[in-house]
Amino acid sequence: MKYKKLLIAPLTILALTVSIPAFADVNLSIRVGEPTFFGRIDVAGAPPPLLIRPRPIIIEPPSVNVAVEPLYLRVRPEESRNWRRYCHRYDACGRHVYFVKDRWYHDVYVPHYHSHYEEFERREHERMEQERAEHERWQEHHERERAREREYDHDRHDHHDRGNHHEDRERRRDDDRSNDRDDRDHDRDRDHH
Secondary structure, X not given: OHHHHHHHHHHHHHHHHHHHHHHHOOOOOOOOOOOOOOEEOOOOOOOOOOEOOOOOEOOOOOOOOOOOOXXXXXXXXXXXXXXXHHHHHHOOOOOOEEEEOHHHHHHHHHHHHHHHHHHHHHHHHHHHHHHHHHHHHHHHHHHHHHHHHHHHHHHHHHHHHHHHXXXXXXXXXXXXXXXXXXXXXXXXXXXXX
């Protein structure tokens, strides 16, 4: 029995470690205009928001004495009731915050957002795709240039090596001739003695 517990514990830990990365790789993207979005709302150009409280709430005084526009946020009801506990999630503890009503978000803001910002997002997406394509073309061009430089350096180095081999052969040939002369001179000197 004791051995089973010892065996089960590591297997359980292994199973948990193997399954955790599967959850970590989940890519959730919730954007403004979706029913499940909670966060900052850009009210510029939108119909006036319906607010949960008529006055803004601020948890901490701003760190810098600069006039900053208030934030309009859509948050969960429990977050607005206990804002001190949740303001850090929205990076809004030192900001004046207005909470918009869910009804206004769904009935007014979402249709306004879709009619005005979808076109902007489409153009932004096209711009990003164009920039990506230009970047890829630049990378391909850069890679071709680097390949040409490597080829040029290789050819130049290869030519230089061939030249050295030629010079080495010439030098060896000269050395051989010199040695032959020395041998003949030595033989001649020996014959004379």
